[in-house]
Amino acid sequence: MARSDEVYETLRAQILSGERAAGSHVPEESLTETLGVSRTPVRAALQRLADEGLVVVRARRGAFVADFTRADVDEVFELRRLLESRAAQRAAAHRTDEQVAGLGRLVDEMAALPTHDRDALHRNNRDFHELVLEAAASPRQQRIVTSLARSSPTQGTFFDYDDEDIARSLDVHRLIARAIGEGRGELAGELMAAHIRMAHESFVRRRFAEQG
Structure with missing residues (x-):
């Protein structure tokens, strides 16, 4: 499994489980440190999650877990x-x-x-x-x-x-x-x-x- 796939599966599970709360920030820097990967797979994973509607990427602010009502x-x-x-x-x-x-x-x-x-x-x-x-x-x-x-x-x-x-x-x-x-x-x-x-x-x- 590619590193970006691993990051994607990890983040997706955290969002679905509620471990990452709706509206919470998903910082790239801390992910690279905790998951031991470079920014490239992190950004690829966040883009996939954004395409699926599970995160929202905001200019100059980063990625946030989508807030479902x-x-x-x-x-x-x-x-x-x-x-x-x-x-x-x-x-x-x-x-x-x-x-x-x-x-x-x-x-x-x-x-x-x-x-x-x-x-x-x-x-x-x-x-x-x-x-x-x-x-x-x-x-x-x-x-x-x-x-x-x-x-x-x-x-x-x-x-x-x-x-x-x-x-x-x-x-x-x-x-x-x-x-x-x-x-x-x-x-x-x-x-x-x-x-x-x-x-x-x-x-x-x-x-x-x-x-x-």
């Missing part, structure tokens, strides 16, 4: 719920045997991951949702949802989950994978909608607790 988060989750439930429903009709097997492997992998390894759980969850989108055989929808999810902190819900939430998410992933594999589109769509709704409620409860 409660309304922004609600809108992203609502759009994801509508689009990803449709994707799950389509996936049940268009999936390949290889994709069904892939979903099963990701479920098994999640079950084997320790609950404290939130980075790995986050990647597994992302891969599962992206494979459902791929199985839906709707490239336009796949591009829209992937861009939507990656350009907001809502994909970082696993960083906010407790062990009970993780167990529940695993159970729903298993049910979604089974419904898709059995060609039960309506059920797959309903399960995905409920799954996104649960993620939405958990994210808001923890990230916006102070707002009531």
Whole structure:
């Protein structure tokens, strides 16, 4: 993995987990020191994050973590719920045997991951949702949802989950994978909608607790 990719993945995980708070400064100099890299990979990583909408680069001031409001988060989750439930429903009709097997492997992998390894759980969850989108055989929808999810902190819900939430998410992933594999589109769509709704409620409860 290139150094700029390593810096990008590190910063992205910190933003999604809330370790770097919304509106906080992301100073280049301290990053070069703490990550042991030159400014070139840091700047490349910050540009990728800016392109995704996760940071804002301001002239003569540097990069700052994008400040998403409660309304922004609600809108992203609502759009994801509508689009990803449709994707799950389509996936049940268009999936390949290889994709069904892939979903099963990701479920098994999640079950084997320790609950404290939130980075790995986050990647597994992302891969599962992206494979459902791929199985839906709707490239336009796949591009829209992937861009939507990656350009907001809502994909970082696993960083906010407790062990009970993780167990529940695993159970729903298993049910979604089974419904898709059995060609039960309506059920797959309903399960995905409920799954996104649960993620939405958990994210808001923890990230916006102070707002009531």
